[in-house]
Amino acid sequence: MLRKAFLIILGVILVLVTALAVAYGFRSELTHMLAKHYLQHQGATLTCARWQWGSGLLAIDADRLCLEYQGHSLTLEKVTLTPSSLHIDKAFVLAGPIAASDSQEQEASPWQPAPLALLLPLKRPLLSIAEASVSFTDFSRPMTFAIEETQINHFQITGDIQGHWLLKADAIEVDVALARDFAKVLGDYIKTQQNHALDWHADVAQLALKGEFWGNSLDATLALHLDGELRTEPQCLWKLASRGQVHIQSDDMQQYRITAQQLQSELGALSHCQTLDKYSAYLGELAEQPWQLSSGQTMTVNMSGEFSLPALSMANRAGQQSILIEANNSQGNWQTLTLSSEYLLAAQLDSIGSLQSQGTLTDKQVQGHFLGQVALPPQQELKFKPLQAQGQFGYDYQGSAWLRGDVKTPALSYQDYQLKGLSLTLDAALGLDGQVEAELTTAVAALNSPQLKARTLTQQYQIGANALGKGERQAKVEMQSQLADLEVQGVRVSGLKLDSNLAISRVIEGTHLASWQGVEALLKHNWSDNAHALSVVVNDTELSSFMPLMQQLEPELVLGDGTVSLHLEGDALLERFDWQMDINNAEVLYQDYLAQSLNMAPAGSVNSGALQLETTKFTLSEVRAGPILKEVSGELGMDKDFYVSQVQGKLFDGSFALDKLYLTGLEKERKLALLRLDGIRAENVLALEPQQGISVKGLLAAELPLRFNEQGVSIENGRVYSQAAGKLTIDNNAAFNAVKEQQQQLGPMLAMLENLDINSINADVDLTNDGWLTMAMQLKGKNPEHQQEVNFNYNHQENIYTLFRALRLSDEITKRVEREYQAKE
Template identity: 30%
Template sequence: MSFKRVSVGLLGIVLSMLLLAYLFRLPLTSWYLTPMLSKNGAELHCIDWSLTSQLDLNIEKLCLTYQGQQIELAGILANKQQVRVSRANLIVSDLANKQQPESAQTEFKKLALVLPEQRPLISIEQLDVVSPFTDSPVRLAIQEKRLNHFTISGDLNADVEISNYEIKADLTLDEQVARRFITLPASSHFSTQSQVKFDGITIAIESTVNASYQHALAQCDLGFTTEGQLSAKYQLNQQYLYADLSALQNQLSANQACLSIIKDQQHQSFIEAQLPLTWQLEIEKPVSVEAEQLSVPIVKLLAAEGQSEVTVSNTTFSLQDPLASLNSQVSIDFNSKDIDELKLNAHLHESDVSADFQLSLDSLPAFLDFQADGALVEGIGAKGKLNIDELFSSPIAARLNANVSVKNALISGAQIADFTSTIEAEHNAEQHLIVKANSKVKSLNYNDIHAAKISNELTLSTDLSVGELFADIDAKTTAAKLSTPELTLNKLSVVTNALQSRALQATHHVFADGFEALVSHHMSKVAHPFELVIPEQAVSKLNPIIAQFEPLATITDGVVSGIIKGDVNLQQAEGSVHINKLSALYNDYLANDFAVDLDGTFNSGQLNIAATKFTLNELRAGAVVKNMQGQLQVTANQPCAADLTGQVMGGKFVVNKYCPLSDNQTATVKFENIDASKLVTLDAESGISLSGRLAGTLPVVISKQGIEVKQGQLVNQGDGKLLITNNAGFEAVKAQQQELSTTLSLLENLDIKKLRSSVNLKPDGWLHLGVNLEGYNEAQQQAVNFNYNHEENVFTLLRALRLSDEITQKVEKEYAKKGSNDG
């Protein structure tokens, strides 16, 4: 009885302990499991279990954290054969731990799972996975068909194998599955088959990818396709991503209809001929992300047709601030039907860009505006360097150095040969722009205008921050020669200072063959006033120009100055020109000391100069004319000289009016007190002399046929005298005509009382004189009435007189002296 009583008591104690253990199963379980799980990197948060009537373990709820990942299990029924989980929730933390301080970041460790060799198989009827990588939870079902081999179905299809040190999964994903939890374009298509391995620290992925994307823009279809193998690894602790995409075949394409977006047919045709519609994208070396720093060693974009290539290499940037941290090198090597070569090498360092470029074209596109009307530009080349500071800021600072060349150009009728230009431009952060250009042109032809060896130096400075264009322009243009059918200028130079605001204000300092002028103008939409200033300078500087119009004319002395103001748009001008001490040579005619002050206006194509006095000290043309003066006037482009007076042959003359450009006019020349001895200028050895004073009137008719004198008259003023001594010709006439000998001898010493002569000059130079002499021979006490007709070519006579006159030597001496001084 005592043994039985003791056994019953012991049994009661055991049952009581079991009952107490069951009653306190939850804290006991937590006390037992917590340290054991901690050794494996897991943390127990909650557990609630019980036994069924069949002694199966029923866990209502189990909460665990493993390396930062939270899992909650509910409705677990476990026995020796299986563990079935009705519901489970897995919360995957942000692996970047962006919201956690550095000290609180999770330290991942290599897997060291203690997997029993025998245990019940696990099935999870519903697992919801929440992660930062998907827009909505991923719902899965998990079935363990054999120990540590799981089949996953639902939103993802995968086979998972778990070992002590690794989790391996074979995953299949397509767009139908992916659309359940991420947003994808309707026109996209992809499928992947991946093998994922996880060792607790590193996730490794090997995938086969087949994907495409189409984007419709109006009628333009843009496409991207990729196919092939990729591999990637992600290290959780170092947050290091490595992706090898080199085995992928990537293609970018556009259909022909995309060109229809370009409305202009010429633009469309040009781009169609240059730009391939299909490109291959190659990522030759692995891409990596470490500590939020993305590195892409090399990416190439290759045209499917031709040799064009875009290469982006050594690219790195921070994912937190890509633009501020971007470093990259870009190389473009492009050629096409019309572009012989386009090369660009650019380096981008934290928004600073340095680039060098080279471009060559056979000709410019025909659609450019200045290419209209049959224009052509051939043999174009450009190369240079560009530097930009703070590319993504506004405003940017940039510097450009470029060399541009054009072999031949035809623009708006102008033919240009061998154009070269060196350009330097700088734009700073204060929006100050400075452009310097040095250009040269071998030759330029426009209609009948030809220029050779042109050079131009241009500096433009402007402030773009003011909202309006204000630019200071300094330029110097030179040309070795500028010629037209009428005129050739040598050593042409134009120095320009200009200000461009709402209108262009410019001053041009012009030099041509040494002659100087200053032009100022103000060009706007409504007016174009100008001012031309001719500073006082030697008129002889105009000799190269004058020689082109009249080769026999040469200016030897004198100064000129003037100022002209007007408006180009209105074609109006007024001004004054001053000429002083002008001396000039025409063949062997010489004019000395000419002076005039001209004040005139120009309006509607007509020049008018008010009547102004001019003076000419001396004119030598066989006869010497002195102290000439008169009134010079231009009316409606018609110049005329009026009231011309002067001294000639010891007397005076007056010309009423002479208009050089008029084809039909009569100028009346009146003489008085002319010294007859100077009028009849013969060889001193002839033995014939005439003295006395003459007066006369010569109506000079000027027409297209030439110059002629009609019914001119010469008369004596007072007595005169005719002497003939030892003249062989005169003596021969007397000997041959004995009947006239007595009469002719009366002329040998004749006191002239009256002389009348009619004067008629033909356009061919033949002069006809009808002379009537009335006088008295004192020696023979005989009155004489003598009529004589004389014909001679006056042009020949004047030429002979000029050659025999002392002017020949004086002119040559004067021209030699002045010419050497002015040359």
């Protein structure tokens, strides 16, 4: 019986040994079959397996094991497995790209995090990998490291990754750091993945991660020490330095809370940048100082790409100067590149002053408002008190923008001009096509200079311009200007208005309509680099409209009826103009001199500021200067000074003629002007100062050499003579009778004058410039009653200016002109 049992046991053993021998012989095929059975459901494939028993039956040695999973491959070489250890001499991982189908599958079936529940045996072989190498696509070199399990589930790692991690049934604890050399490799890879590669590199002195992972939650701290350089222009190099820690937490592995309170970052320029050079004059020392970047609140990020950041700030300070930029309540999606944030900008600069701006910032536009007190440094000729600026603006990153703002300053000066109460209001919009539409309003309370003074100047502009678009730059400007008062060299005008239309391209074409108290002037110009064509037209305008100006230039000049027009055309650059005036039916009162129905059409030119006048004919229906001049005509001319010539007209039913009399340049020594009188009725002359009981008849003529200078009008060696027989009658004249009584010895001779037929009259005449007339008169005749010849010599002196003034003051027409002008006022 025992023998039979022994034989059965021996047979079983032989079968087992035979089976083990067969299995060991076909171990590679069996290994692949088993691997395929267990791995195919995970998408993995065992591609190579060469192993054998080690020394004794308690060890397995594998020369090579190969595994592929979704485009990634793992190769193990020289593997030794014993009951106490699993040692791998070399491990190679080749990471391939993620297949599109895998990505779609992951998006369709997102990962659902769950708490870790690791089945960790209490005892198993400890793992050690002498050399592990992980190769990534586009990395310049593989990541290499070694792993040593010092005690069960506690792993120590050295190489490109240094530190340790601990496996628990419900958590994984890590405390690892990335070696500095491989951090550079990682940075170079990230740089190549940018759509628009930037010229930058980073030196990561420290990149370490410490924390715990529970499968459905995370709590970790990232330690960072980074120095980076970024080149934005050929000569512009920026430095970014970040040092500190970032805390990362998640309760569901879908939303992460990131806190960077202990992270300090700086951004500054290492070299001069053209971009900064534009603002260096305003930034001062700040242009050389780095910016401090910080975030004091927690940022949240979702796996879907959404994020929110309560606060992020950039600050720069140097002495009393500072700039602060804050982004608050920022929200967006880093996958779709959307952003929405509130911003705050506060600046205090020595060169500018203070400025604050707040608004909203998105991935599509920025808009907000600003408020500031700008105090630019005094320029050589420009000085002003701080500017108060405020307004709103918007910009959409595509090129369109808008701005509405106000700027005010109590005082501004440029050269010798001082402005008070200056304010500007701008409402402008910039379209995507580069077209600018703007409305600008300016106001000045007062403008003063040695040459002029102005009060309450307001201007409104409507501007349309192709400022940034393609093609030729063009602009159209409509402008309305109003000026309450303007005073130039003591002459003041009020209520001045100007309506303008400008077309600006390669030339500046403009039309301006100026109006002032009934006077309108049309100005047109066409300015280019080589010529400044200009024309001025004043259509027929009532002379009385110029009275407010005339009263200041010449208070004793009164303009009555009549019209005047002006046409001027030329080139302002060359200072050459031709001009033409028309004066029709003008009525002019100067002091007590009245001219009526003045008609003339003067013309001339202006060359480099010098006025030229062509010889111009003029006519006057009447001139009242005491004596009444009628049907006056003559010529107005100019050499270096103005003069009148060939003047003639009617006087006392006779005529007069004046050869040439200068009206300006009175300080110069001139040839005497000759005034000729002809056919003057003596009774009309006596009527200037009528005497009761005295009558005179006869015709007189005169040749009176005139001198007109700064002291006035004088007559030198003039002569008056009779042209025909006359008659003198004196009948009971009180003054004449008194002389006879006082000079009784002359009584008989004086009686001869009471009835005298005059044969001739000759008189020498002199007139001083203060109005004193001296006449040495010789009268010859015959008394018909006594048939007595009479020779009478008489010297007479009288101030005729006093006489003429008395006559002029009694002129009814003078009073009428004054009344008409006062009524028009």
